[in-house]
Amino acid sequence: METTKCNNCQTDNLINSKYCKSCGYELPKIQAQNSEEIIGADVDIKKKKRSEKITATIVGTVVFFLTYYAVQYFFFQPPSYDKAMMSAASEINKTCPVMVDAETRLDNTIALPGNVFQYNYTLVKIDKANADTLSMKNYLEPTITNVVKTNPQMKFQRDHNTTMNYYYKDKNGLYLFIVTVTPNKYK
Numbered sequence: 734m735e736t737t738k739c740n741n742c743q744t745d746n747l748i749n750s751k752y753c754k755s756c757g758y759e760l761p762k763i764q765a766q767n768s769e770e771i772i773g774a775d776v777d778i779k780k781k782k783r784s785e786k787i788t789a790t791i792v793g794t795v796v797f798f799l800t801y802y803a804v805q806y807f808f809f810q811p812p813s814y815d816k817a818m819m820s821a822a823s824e825i826n827k828t829c830p831v832m833v834d835a836e837t838r839l840d841n842t843i844a845l846p847g848n849v850f851q852y853n854y855t856l857v858k859i860d861k862a863n864a865d866t867l868s869m870k871n872y873l874e875p876t877i878t879n880v881v882k883t884n885p886q887m888k889f890q891r892d893h894n895t896t897m898n899y900y901y902k903d904k905n906g907l908y909l910f911i912v913t914v915t916p917n918k919y920k
Contacts, residue, residue, distance in 0.1 A: 737761075814893050818844035830855075850890060851898035861903040870910040873899070877912050882919040891919060 736745040741758035752759055822842040829841045833854070840853045856869075881887055881897050890897065894916040901909040 814848070815844065815846075817889075818848075818850055818895070822850070832857075845898070847896070848894065849896045849898060851900055853900045853902075855902050855904065855906070856909065857904050859903045859909070860905065861907045861909060864903065864909060866910045869901075870912060873901075874912050878914050878918050881914045891916075 735748040737748050737750075737760060738744070739746055739753035739756060739758055739760060742753060742756045744753055744755035746753055746760060750760060822844045825839075825842045829839055831839050833839050836856055836858050838855045838857050840855055843851045843853065845851055856864075859869075877897075877899050881891070887897075896916065897914040899912040899914070901911065903909055
């Protein structure tokens with residue numbers, strides 16, 4: 734702690750003292766002014782520390798709320814439609830391959846990017862070399878479109894404007910044709 738000397742007895746006194754502790758002589762006013770400056774500086778330091786505490790509290794609160802909302806957004810958000818479609822494809826694929834009728838086998842399903850859900854079928858008695866793929870596609874397309882339009886189990890896909898692909902291949906695994914049912918066909 735700083736001290737000042739008494740002009741009368743040369744005793745060291747605290748800088749904020751008004752009178753000498755030894756002789757009682759009044760210490761110079763300059764020292765008193767310095768003391769006031771020190772007291773003022775102490776007040777400034779206290780104000781600065783208080784301001785820093787307030788700032789730290791505000792920053793801490795903002796960081797807390799940002800972290801809270803980030804956790805809510807990334808961990809507790811309902812699954813996206815793409816994830817729901819992938820999950821549906823996985824569930825259907827657990828039972829695949831399955832014979833739909835005497836000539837058609839559902840091999841698997843795929844959730845594709847761009848809100849597309851695809852069913853992959855094999856026509857087990859058809860050979861591409863002997864097949865009229867255009868006639869088969871023209872025959873199946875209205876039936877498939879009607880199923881997509883009216884099947885209650887496909888309401889979820891219709892509500893989300895999903896494009897439905899029905900991909901067909903022959904008994905040897907060769908591509909035959911694809912029937913695509915877009916939202917404008919079933920709405």
